[in-house]
Amino acid sequence: MKKVLAASVSCLSLALMAGTALCDTPKGGKIDGKHEFEEHCASCHPNGGNIVNAKKTLGKKVMAANGVKTEKDIVAKMRNPGPGMTKFDVKTVSNKEAAAIAKYILASFK
Numbered sequence: 001m002k003k004v005l006a007a008s009v010s011c012l013s014l015a016l017m018a019g020t021a022l023c024d025t026p027k028g029g030k031i032d033g034k035h036e037f038e039e040h041c042a043s044c045h046p047n048g049g050n051i052v053n054a055k056k057t058l059g060k061k062v063m064a065a066n067g068v069k070t071e072k073d074i075v076a077k078m079r080n081p082g083p084g085m086t087k088f089d090v091k092t093v094s095n096k097e098a099a100a101i102a103k104y105i106l107a108s109f110k
């Protein structure tokens with residue numbers, strides 16, 4: 001755990017110093033949920049909002065009110081979305097990427 005923490009901290013500080021996405025393709029295949037979110041979701045959900053349906057933002061409370069509470073629920077939305085949302089199958093977003101995105105959403109948007 002300590003090692004993982006140190007790795008991500010140094011990765012972050014490197015990225016900050018260089019001002020670029022140095023952590024874009026980290027060694028060892030670690031997936032960056034934020035990066036994946038920005039690539040696939042942020043066009044419609046900038047900062048966890050929703051430009052298509054303002055009632056379905058990614059804020060924790062709003063999602064919970066809509067029955068989306070866990071990482072699994074978020075992944076289920078990607079695989080089987082409601083009206084107006086792009087469908088993301090395993091070929092577009094792997095299960096690991098989907099889980100990383102879900103984790104990022106739950107940790108980021110209140």
Ligand code: HEC
Binds near residue numbers: 040078082084085
């Ligand atoms: C083309 C625009 C679009 C894209 C791209 C998109 N979404 Fe959505 N998203 C929507 C819309 C519209 C809804 C509301 C659908 C509904 O009524 O169920 C939604 C709803 C959701 C919800 C449920 C929110 C709530 O409060 O009930 C989650 C979770 C979600 N999206 C996650 C994602 C993730 C993760 C991605 C990227 C992998 C993504 N979305 C990409 C448009 C989009």
